[in-house]
Amino acid sequence: MITVRPAIALDAASMANLLNAIIDEGGTTALTTQVSGPDLADWMASKYERAAWHVAVDGSEQVVGFQWIASGTDYLPPEAAEIATFVQVGQTGLGIGSKLFDATRKAAKELGYKWINANIRADNEGGLIYYQSRGFQDYGRIEGYELADGQVVDKILKRYDL
Template identity: 70%
Template structure:
């Protein structure tokens, strides 16, 4: 059974562990360096009036995924950027769906009109996930230079609330 709730301070170390496994595996996130629980705590606290964070936990209260929305400088005020991370090996179990339900509700409450997903074009799982939620392609960024120097294309997808 998956439960979605807002993260608490004690969650940030497990969130960092989950995210670092994804970063280490490569190919799905733009993040290139490992993160700490303190990094995540700071991100969560950064702009609480314009962002929303959720964790998905299993029956033993283990973090199996998390998602957030926040403003992005390249987006208009009515749009929020989304990021989603699900534990490796746990995709396809409804974790992302449960997170997205909570995130959509929060986005509306925060006054957003649409949500933007900025996805590496080689992240097949991410593309499928956002497509299955109803996101529509609206732009391609070709030759994006990642923090680690790798060059990838990015696909921007939009979900109207």
């Protein structure tokens, strides 16, 4: 059974392990270098303004997914939150992302956001399908985005109005 709850600092190491497996697999995230538990704990504590972090955990409290929203990007207005979603490799399509988004959508409203922006690699078919299935609509494209490792990808911008 999967449950969703707010993320805490003690989740950071498990979240980092999950994210690093996704980074290693490649093709779905703009992140290209490994992160540590302390990195994620720092992000949760201070990096993002008006943020909400949620984890999906299994019956043994193992993190199988996480999602966050935050403001502070240089290209979004203050009424918009940026979203990021990560589900354990091999566990996509099982409803984890849906449960996470239910909690995130509620948190976004409570934080006063009017809409949520998803910035997705154009070659991330699973991510594009996920956000589309949640009701996000395409509204823009970033062409020729250079990742930290030098790879160049296009990104699709999707919007969810709260």
